[in-house]
Amino acid sequence: MMKLSKLAAAAAFVMAGSAAIAGEVEVLHWWTSGGEAKSVGELKKIMQGKGHTWKDFAVAGGGGDAAMTVLKSRVVAGNPPAAAQIKGPGIQEWANEGVLANLDAVAKAEKWDSLLPGVVADVMKYKGNYVAAPVNVHRVNWMWANANVLKKAGVASAPKTWDEFFAAADKVKKAGLIAVAHGGQNWQDFTTFESVVLGVGGAKFYQDALVKLDQKALTSPTMTKSLETFRKIKSYTDPAAPGRDWNLATAMVIQEKAAFQFMGDWAKGEFTAAGKVPGKDYICAAAPGTGNAYTFNVDSFAMFKLKDAAAQKAQGDLAAAIMGPEFQEVFNLNKGSIPVRLGMKMDKFDDCAKLSSKDFVDTAKSGGLVPSIAHGMAVSPAAEGAIKDAVSQFWNDDKISVADGVKNIAKAATTK
Template identity: 90%
Template structure:
């Protein structure tokens, strides 16, 4: 250990700039094409500052496998510099006393003025920054194939649920599938939270799905939400159970289905297929949610490190993640938008520009709300229980709306 310290001191003394170069180890599960390319850009930025990048990629399971590895590393007293963690899980890790305080970097880089408060609060523990946000995904998107709508005689993208069901009837009559849907509980809940937001508005969404208020969960508004949710199910195809989200997107791209309710990662599928927004497909807020925005923010939590050079590298990493260079290139690759509020959107497509405009607007009006479906709002235990209750209702038509309301309210009380 002493030898390591001597080496670090020697390297620091030899440095012409006087800056301390260190190693930064980053745990993530971004291994697909665009994501891996983006991580490569972050590596380049860090290397340009003289630091050594140690990639710690754990593929699979939407991060579940990575979290298992991370827990064992932290327990062993050997955490990475940074790990891909998001939502309330950030506070759970911070509560264990293992996350580093990033306030010095955040203050120098003016994060408080660059982030909406609702997003900044997710990155903080007891008022101190412990994580750096990477991007914003809008979850409450509805994707539509323009050729399918035209074929069915639907002349405008539906803005209300009544308009949506009128369009769905025309599409069904034309022999096409109105709604492309997949069969995992997070897909069911993505649609469900769109409906709750569209039927009840942002305040009701917050009360029912974020605060888990029993009065809101058992209200007539929730009953109406479940009635609407069930009606959407009637416009999906029988092969939906078990289908992956990207295969549902492919149905819209391939003119087999008209609509899909999915976050903006679906845009990557359209782009890969050579489709152009406005011309081939439309991205619109889910019915009734034009003035609201459900967000899913990826982020890196920073762990406490003993080595001074590693701490310096960690601070530089946090600054680079929020820097304009990385924010632009990462989000162009990922299909999301920059989390910084002052970013130029010139290189982004029309869907991203619309998303950014609405992100900024809803941050001011209270319409910016965390996505429950994507782990941004409530404890993992409550989230899992509610998702299961919603999926049971979705998959079993014998469950009455009244029983569905009771089941979801009961699940929300899970600690």
């Protein structure tokens, strides 16, 4: 992240919120598509119900890259919004600049510590203080399958191990269909890779290798086996995969052209939009070997320091509303994710969401709940980018040996 100069950081301190109208809350986000925009509208309604003025600061496109550029210039100018959509280690980077507000008073009043799994709460804190409010949980380690394709190929149920998966993939291939729908973006390769590492090595190994970036784990025989498995999956994709968007890969599964896809639960939105029913038309299952684990991607809003008392009050109410049961339900029903707040009623949610919620709660207790490296939750953006590149180079170039693939990923993990 661009370092703020000490002078600019000091200016941000003094000037933040000086232009804020009493009770105004300005929110920077990039939720501009149908379901997301609808959800933001609900949050606006809740805030207006409390007498506050909502100021929408939506920056579309680029998964938030454009929004971050705008945010940096606003903070340097000493005029930050009340809240901005920031997640994972990015929260710590902003907090380190001294520009984020302390939300402990709201968190204590709303009992956040008992409503959030510790591993998620820690991502929202800086030096033990809450500085961000979480919105949702996306599970990343999903495997999606078309029920009809499996039936045609003579596959009785969703494979639970990698050996079972390759046996099923062979049957699909024999039936003249594509076994694995995959696209050409590096984050898709990385999404598949982290599920393979989790399935081959388990949650502790995943933590050591892809969260702690431990060199011993990164160069171990378990990582070698992970890369062998990863390469084998590629042999079941079709030649047209390079350059394909993720949703087009999902469409292949929906249209009975392919059997499986490894993708987070945003893929479910595509099935829903196509009128498909979980358990009947398609199967949602944890990726092979990962049934007792859960890679999470949590969207959140970091709150910036404001000077105006009315704006601070509005900001506190916003944080409380984000974590409130009303917004948690409506937002996640629209987004395809699940509430991050524990103990929520799930009766309005579909079977995939119910399974996700159950596994989220169970893995939070068992130690199987781990942050997704592919989706910006686990390591610094610099290390994440370098590892992602090394993983994609290995995926796209069959001439790179497994041994060299292991070396390249381990070296990438040292990027600061």
